[in-house]
Amino acid sequence: MFRSWRIGRIFGVPTELHWSFLLVPVAILVYSYEAGVGLRWTQVQWWSGITLLLFLFVLIHELGHALTAKSRGVVAEKIILFPLGGGALIPEEPKRIRDEILIYFAGPLANILLALIALPLLLLQPGGKYLIQFYLNPFGNLIVVPSPAEQLLGITLAVNAVLAIGNLLPAYPLDGGRILRALLKRPVGERAATVITTLLGIAIGGGLIALSFQLEDPLLGLSSLFIVSFSAIELNRGWQRRRLARAVMKEVLRSPLTDRIYANDRVARARAVFAKTDAKVLPVYDNWNQLSGFVEREVLLREADREQRVVSFYEPEYIAAQPTDSLLQLTERIVEANVYGAAIYDRGVIVGFVFTEDVIQLLDQSPRRFYKRFTSPA
Ligand SMILES: [Zn+2]
Structure with a gap:
């Protein structure tokens, strides 16, 4: 059960769905349940739609990585899609630092482009301006009743903005962290670059976990926990290699x-x-x-x-x-x-x-x- 399922090749890149996708329907039901009211079906539809869109935008993000890697002559083995994100598996580190930066920037760039397409289209809608105001201050007292087209464009804009900004955080293993590591490699050396970006991963991930408690958002908490643990594992791995490199037989x-x-x-x-x-x-x-x-x-x-x-x-x-x-x-x-x-x-x-x-x-x-x-x- 704990594995991935191949869903096909997209632009020649094998694409798999991680088993944890089984948790998505459960999460949708939990999010749509309200004490005293029961399950709200409009909410179920709403969250299902959002999930599908999120899935699509994450896929486009990962294709950005994978196809850029291919164009640079770097093997992109496969794309794995998780409920909250994805990963393009690039087994070998690109030899040139410029290629590495390009490959890791291409994912967020795909989201930035999608957001830039959605923004003017949304502004052309009668209620578009207000919807953007609402997104910028969701806890304010502005009440918006967007049309379906405005909703679709609004979600496209908001989700892609969040994906781009979130992934560009300078924290390992996010794209921003990997870009920062590539940039630091030459000035401080590979080892120090890894230490800096994984420590940033632990610090920023820890901050996001605290934020998730404040916002009462379990999904943010879970993804932040991933950031912290991935960084900790990478930091420890680097530490052990260093220990071995220094040890005498x-x-x-x-x-x-x-x-x-x-x-x-x-x-x-x-x-x-x-x-x-x-x-x-x-x-x-x-x-x-x-x-x-x-x-x-x-x-x-x-x-x-x-x-x-x-x-x-x-x-x-x-x-x-x-x-x-x-x-x-x-x-x-x-x-x-x-x-x-x-x-x-x-x-x-x-x-x-x-x-x-x-x-x-x-x-x-x-x-x-x-x-x-x-x-x-x-
Ligand atoms: Zn990415």
């Missing part, structure tokens, strides 16, 4: 044990070797004392038959590295190869092992240290 390097596990050993003996160490993974050797892979403690513990041979449980794949390799690059290689770890060779001799488990352990400590640094009184 020695922090996670495990020296070879004198007591070796052999592929032909029985599970019982291998478990006895594990009992003497805190390692979650250990190397497995063949009869000629050559490294042939890694075995995980958990896997051996799950096996009920202690007389089985280790050979049926170990993973014969691993990667080789040198003690001078950077831990960040080594971790990237381990993750990409999807193996338990790496054997570290120095002049043809194994000097130790680096296991993914230990790298995760190393990183687990860093966020705590990171937060401590920011919360402890100076």
